[in-house]
Amino acid sequence: MSRFDAVLFDFSGTLFDDGNVMTPSGLQFQAAERGVLLGFDEASSLIRRARQRVDGPRGLAEREGCDRSAQLHREVWTRLMTESSNGFRDDADPGVLGESLYACLADPGSWPAYPDTASVLKTLHAEGLKLGVVSNIGWDIRPTFAELGVTDLIDSFVLSCEHDTVKPEPDLFRIACAELGVSPSRTLFVGDDPVKDGAAARVGLAVYVLPTDRHRDRPRGLDAVLSLAA
Structure with a gap:
């Protein structure tokens, strides 16, 4: 038994x-779906910025407990990712980049x-x-x-x-x-x-x-x- x-x-x-969820190619796809074309190196750089923001000490503290609801998780993570996208590219809305990063994170195939x-x-x-x-x-x-x-x-x-x-x-x-x-x-x-x-x-x-x-x-x-x- x-x-x-x-x-x-x-x-x-x-x-x-x-450890390998947000990939440059995955972010390129999600950004293109939202009307923003990113080069591979640009996508890599944006992912690094996002990870530094969400996984840094302040980011870890700000997202504590956000897994309690889908709405809260999306709000917190998208905000942090949008903040990491500020000033990234003059012709790209940080909000759109933040949404693209979050979509990349939550993509089942990622x-x-x-x-x-x-x-x-x-x-x-x-x-x-x-x-x-x-x-x-x-x-x-x-x-x-x-x-x-x-x-x-x-x-x-x-x-x-x-x-x-x-x-x-x-x-x-x-x-x-x-x-x-x-x-x-x-x-x-x-x-x-x-x-x-x-x-x-x-x-x-x-x-x-x-x-x-x-x-x-x-x-x-x-x-x-x-x-x-x-």
């Missing part, structure tokens, strides 16, 4: 790579899965375990799983923006277990953040935190989950 009845996964940095994501999900599903995704996120990530062709393997998506609560608060973990109809003591949570994801232990789940070192083109180390869940 398996040690667990279900496995819950974090999304960003666990199943899908969060999130590459780690090489071992699909195979591990398929193996766990084949072994009869229920699977769920619990994520602090500001938009619907189901289309990203559809792009990978694994949506039918996931029994529950519990997203912060749909429940007005964020990890490390315990509610998302409880909701996921309730939706799957499993006991927390028979559920494994897999994530990459010792604080936010590790909080699942407060609800009674077993927790496996992935190593911080990760690369888009290398397996994430998810095979370890197969051993833990056996």
Whole structure:
């Protein structure tokens, strides 16, 4: 008999790579859709500016808790990205550039899965375990799983923006277990953040935190989950 009845996964940095989401070509496409033509180097520069703004100390503080709703997430991130676009190019509206950057971030096709994501999900599903995704996120990530062709393997998506609560608060973990109809003591949570994801232990789940070192083109180390869940 398996040690667990279900496995819950974090999304960003666990199943899908969060380090290569906004790409120059992706931004070029989104900007062109909004009437702004960007060169490849221009797009690269704009992405660097945006990352410095949203991931800097002030940006991190300003977007704290914005994953509680899709509207709030969009408002906060678009504002920060628009601010990063001020003065970038005289003939380009910073607001349009901010919207283009946000669209690039939330594009389902922009999130590459780690090489071992699909195979591990398929193996766990084949072994009869229920699977769920619990994520602090500001938009619907189901289309990203559809792009990978694994949506039918996931029994529950519990997203912060749909429940007005964020990890490390315990509610998302409880909701996921309730939706799957499993006991927390028979559920494994897999994530990459010792604080936010590790909080699942407060609800009674077993927790496996992935190593911080990760690369888009290398397996994430998810095979370890197969051993833990056996």
